[in-house]
Amino acid sequence: MNGILFWLYLINLTLLILHEMDSAYWQEWKLFHIPGGIGGFLLIHLPLWVLALYGLVLLHDGMLAGLVLSLVLSFAGLFAFGIHTWFIHKGHPEFRLPVSRGVLWALLLISPAQAVFTILVWR
Numbered sequence: 001m002n003g004i005l006f007w008l009y010l011i012n013l014t015l016l017i018l019h020e021m022d023s024a025y026w027q028e029w030k031l032f033h034i035p036g037g038i039g040g041f042l043l044i045h046l047p048l049w050v051l052a053l054y055g056l057v058l059l060h061d062g063m064l065a066g067l068v069l070s071l072v073l074s075f076a077g078l079f080a081f082g083i084h085t086w087f088i089h090k091g092h093p094e095f096r097l098p099v100s101r102g103v104l105w106a107l108l109l110i111s112p113a114q115a116v117f118t119i120l121v122w123r
Helices: 002-025 037-060 064-089 098-122
Strands: none
Touching: 002 037, 002 064, 002 098, 037 064, 064 098
16 A cells, blocks of 8 residues: 555656646736735745655655655645646636646646545555
8 A cells, every 4th residue: 555655646746746837827926915026936845846746755664754745735636636627717727738737637637636646654
């Protein structure tokens, strides 16, 4: 079960990184009113990606903190899907490309699976 969780974490993290690459294209900092333009956007993500990658190492090493970060990552994927779906329904033009939507839908599929496996391993 730990092996499955490792791969779900890795896939979900890859999807979130891909989504954030797409977010840079769509200038997401404007959507969320984040100051600093692309520079601020990148600086905010640097520690997030380091922490997320470290979480994968902790998960691999069987540490409790890895499970906590796995749940956080799961919720981040669900949040990304939810907030961007809400923006799309509100009429925002961002994230309407098929690949953008495909990544969001993949997050909706992988994130709950990761959360379930995280809880099962935790128990």
